[in-house]
Amino acid sequence: MISSSHENYFDLIGPYVLDAVDDNERTTIESHLLGCEICASEVAVLREALSSIAPSDDAANLDDLWTSISNTIEPKQNAGLAKIHPFPKQRTDSPGRQAAFIASVAAFVAIAAVSATTLVIDHNNPILSSNTKLQTQIIHNVANSPGHEYITLKSTNKRLYLQLLIAGNGVAYVTKSDLPSLGNSNTYQLWGISSSTISSISLLGSQTSGQVISIPKNSNFKELAVSQEPAGGSISPTTTPIVTVQF
């Protein structure tokens, strides 16, 4: 626990610059930095110093990596207009996984193209941070009620996951997640993909654990996906989905 003393924040700047603080400390420090020019300046100075001594491997041949990036990014037709970014494809280890993911991306691209003018945005869904005990009880009750369903979204490499418990009334609870905590400048965002639209279901915040969301009834989503977006959310996904599930 960090006290409100400025000195305590200042002492943590070194570890913070090295990413050697825990998630709670990171969040607290970043809140402090928003209002403290002294600490923000110190962070910037130390980061510049650190970048000067960062390791480098000049012998590494990263041409293939650049080719992959170049093939992934979407051309910008007109920078002055809002852009629809379908999820870019990822590099994967095995041809089988790659093929599966490319198929998924192809679906996203097709859907995005169709839905460019029909995006459904709903950022009013409740994001509730419930009392843990109460929430545990609610989840227990939902899990023992008829009509509930567990859905697990996974990353393509199966390393990351997010599990939702969806009640019969469409209220969903994030029951398990190992998505890493984000800084204040980013949020996770849950998307629903139907045959013709990509809809923002809800922002999940920088930490997904314990979130309560509402999934519209009769939504006919064929796929759910979570992406990382700038704080405040995005109109359409701007980054590769971190975890997905298809129905």
Next chain:
Amino acid sequence: MASTPKSRSQEKQQSDYALLDDRQLVDLLRSGDELGLKEIFRRNSSMLHATANKVTRSSSAADEIVQEIFVKLWANPDSFDPDRGSLRSFLLVQAHRRSVDIIRSEQARTMRERRVDNAPTGRSASVEETALGRIELQSLTTAMKNLSDDERIAIELAYITGHTYHEVATILSVPDGTIKSRIRTGLRKIKETLDLNQRGVTDD
């Protein structure tokens, strides 16, 4: 292979981009100029990949991290604020943070704890060597040479292994405050040494 007229033209065009600064390159991204992104990649990818590789100990993970960073920068160039630091520093923060997030995942944490559990307890050279044996930071740069061993070890353990300062303190059997102090003092020394080098006043 001989360059085609087209590729020579592209090379010439790319070399022109080498003259641009961070702000100009990022402006090019807003206008959808992929060569701007390629120039940023040329300048920074080696450093980003090496950092991600050292932290995650996985070249494929480093590939994914670097790719993710550049795709995000392309999609949202406004995420970089040139008034708050260099593009190099901005990208490094993302690469390192993403790398740390990965190795702090449950599986990696278990593996790290196993490594620590297998090492002798308490502060000893062998513990530090276990943790530092795979670290090849640019410790021999003038900037790092000026650190005390305690400062250097604290910084390297925290930065490369992804340990929190609290975990570093536990490994080294010293109070949290000592590690926080060593890290900040060490980073300050690095900064001061770099400033001196920029002014042409070195100890060498």
